[in-house]
Amino acid sequence: MRRRLDRIRNWSHRRDDLMDQSESPNTSDVECSEEVVSGSLSTSQDESKTDLNEVKGHLEITLLEKHFLQEELRKLREEETGVEALQQELERERCRNMELEEKLNDVINVRLDEPSSSITPKAPPPHDITTPGKEDTYSRFQRLLFNHLGVDFNDFHVQPQEEAPEPDEPLSARRLTENMRRAKRGLRPITSFMRDLTALSSWHSVYTTAIAFIIYMYATWRGWTISMFLFLAVLRLSLNYLIARGWRIQWSIVPEVSEPVEPPREDLTVSEKFQLVLHVAQRAQNIFGKMADILEKIKNLFMWVEPELTKKLYVALWVSFIASCLLPYKLLGFIIGVFVGVKFFIINFIFKSCPKLRERYDTAHIVWSRLPTDVQMLERAARASGRRVPAGGDDGGGASRSYSTKRGAFHEVFKLPESERPLAVCESGWRCCLINRDKKTPADYIRNGVLFVTDNYLCFECTRSSSSKRDKVIKLVDIMDIQKYKVLSMLPGFGMGISIATPSTQKPMVFGAMSNRDEVFDVISARRKLAVETAAGAQV
Structure with a gap:
């Protein structure tokens, strides 16, 4: 207790001394020192804030880079899991194949062990002898059907078994590239045929086109147009048969250019696989984009999106319908054949030689080029909404309107x-x-x-x-x-x-x-x- 009292007394004396010093005229020095200390503290706080902001920015960068690297790692792992899944599927198929082979061997052994007398052919169902009239004829027809076709009336009531859907193959760069090459090889006859037709209508070979035009017009005059096309189909199929037998028959208006075939590589790196898939996906995207444009234009033509263009088709259909009702079919076929021949061999050549005439008088080209797709319709709607007169009464259109941002x-x-x-x-x-x-x-x-x-x-x-x-x-x-x-x-x-x-x-x-x-x-x-x-x- 005495020690505590001594401490309290000493503290009271020190406090009095401090009070006396604060009342002394040297307080200005103390205040200056306090201001210096406070200034140094504020600067240190500002520096610490800037350091924290820099650390925060670097942390954000590392976080985003970590995310990008995780995405790349996830893609690589997906490829690895795809390979592992294929290996597991291959092992399962091998096990199934072995089981099926064992079952097949067992069935063959059992059938060989059975006596030949036990195997009897399937007999037709017995018919009733008590009714020799109607049922006798029915039984005869049933027996005749069984003897010639090997089926019974009860076989028509059997419900067919539903086939299980084939499982989708996992994504593979090699499979995707091979499928694109197969599609290109499958479309090669069609593309070569269309190329020959284009060369024929553009008079690429004058003698060939002139002979084809004379033969076609003569067949149309004699009414042999359909027979001529059927004969050409039979001739083409016969040439394909001879080619399949080893004959070297190659006829084309436009000479074919052989494309170099790249052998498939097995040791592709991850980046090469990615570039390959990207290239194939880009080609597929362009093909699907062109197909979508064609389908959207056809849909918009029949849905009266452009009334002026659809009106031409509407009038042409009405004229064709009335002509088919009034004119005899022989005369109608002659008119259609002459029109198609003149259009294909002469008018198309003139339009291709002079694009200005095509832009002005080719109705089919004008209708198709002016038909909009859905994307173009959205852009038109967006532009139309941008040209609306503002509420302030400015009727000068979009050209007089000024667009500005926050800075000007x-x-x-x-x-x-x-x-x-x-x-x-x-x-x-x-x-x-x-x-x-x-x-x-x-x-x-x-x-x-x-x-x-x-x-x-x-x-x-x-x-x-x-x-x-x-x-x-x-x-x-x-x-x-x-x-x-x-x-x-x-x-x-x-x-x-x-x-x-x-x-x-x-x-x-x-x-x-x-x-x-x-x-x-x-x-x-x-x-x-x-x-x-x-x-x-x-x-x-």
């Missing part, structure tokens, strides 16, 4: 011509983040901003910078590949994004954190396709 006029910010304006679907822009994997600093690796699409450019505006150096402008023609991509599910929009590859970047740029990723992807793909077609037409 649109064409001034991105240094583009004034004719380049954002599309109607993205006038206010799509919010997203740009991940440039070629950069290593946090400020350049990830940028938050707004994405715009014009007729010829893809523009990205960085919202956190007042300078245009951090903006990105990409020509739609320069885009080599565009794909849907998922960055991280924790980002806005569940991490949905788009990866775009250009010649100026080593790794594809990713526009992530998009809530409407599918709409953005469709718009960019459509505009890119249209820009590429326009550039190709300008070069021609």
Whole structure:
């Protein structure tokens, strides 16, 4: 207790001394020292904040790079699991084959052990002798059917067994390439036939086309058109028979060019397999795109999407129907045959020689070229919505309207011509983040901003910078590949994004954190396709 009291007394004396010193005139020095200490603390806090921001940026970069590496590792593991699954399936098929062979051997041994007398042929069902009239005729017919065809009436009531669907084969680069080559070889006769027809109508060989035109018109005049085509089909089939027997018969208007066949390689690396699959997928994408365009144009022709074009087909069908009702079939066939021959041999040659006449008078070409696809209809609707008169009363159309961003006029910010304006679907822009994997600093690796699409450019505006150096402008023609991509599910929009590859970047740029990723992807793909077609037409 005494020690505690002594401590309290000593502390009271020290406190009095401190109070006296605070009242002394030397307090200014103490205050200055406190201000210096506080200033040093604030600077140290600022430096620590900047260090934390840098560490945070580097952590974000490492997290995204880890995600990209995990995606690549997942693809490699999927390929490995596919190979393992094929091996397991092969082992199961071998086991099944061995079991079936054992069962077959057992059945053969049992049948050999049985006496030959036990094997009796299947007899027809006995007929009733008590009714020799109607049932006797029925039994005779049943016996006749059994003797000649080997079936009974009861066999027609047997329900056929449903075949199990064949399991889908796993994805394989070799199988995909081989299937594409098989499809190309299967389409080769059709493509060569169409090439010969085109050469025949364009008078590639004058003597051959002249002889074909004279023979065709004579057959049409005599009414032998159908017989002539049937004879040509029989002749072609006979030549194919002789070719299959080893005869070397090769006739074509246009000489065929033999393509070099690359032998299949077994030792492909992962990158070579990926490039091979990418090349095959690109070709399949182009083929399916052309097929989709043709089908959409046919659908729009019959659905009156373009009334002026469908009206021509409508009138032609009515004229054909009335002519088929009034004219005799022999005269009608003669008229159709003459029209087809003149159109194929003469009119098409004139139109191909003079494209201006074709653009003006070829009705079939005009109708087909003006028919829109569904993508073109969406673009027209978007442009029409962009040309609407604004509420302020400006009736000058889209040309007098000024588009601007947060930093100023649109064409001034991105240094583009004034004719380049954002599309109607993205006038206010799509919010997203740009991940440039070629950069290593946090400020350049990830940028938050707004994405715009014009007729010829893809523009990205960085919202956190007042300078245009951090903006990105990409020509739609320069885009080599565009794909849907998922960055991280924790980002806005569940991490949905788009990866775009250009010649100026080593790794594809990713526009992530998009809530409407599918709409953005469709718009960019459509505009890119249209820009590429326009550039190709300008070069021609």
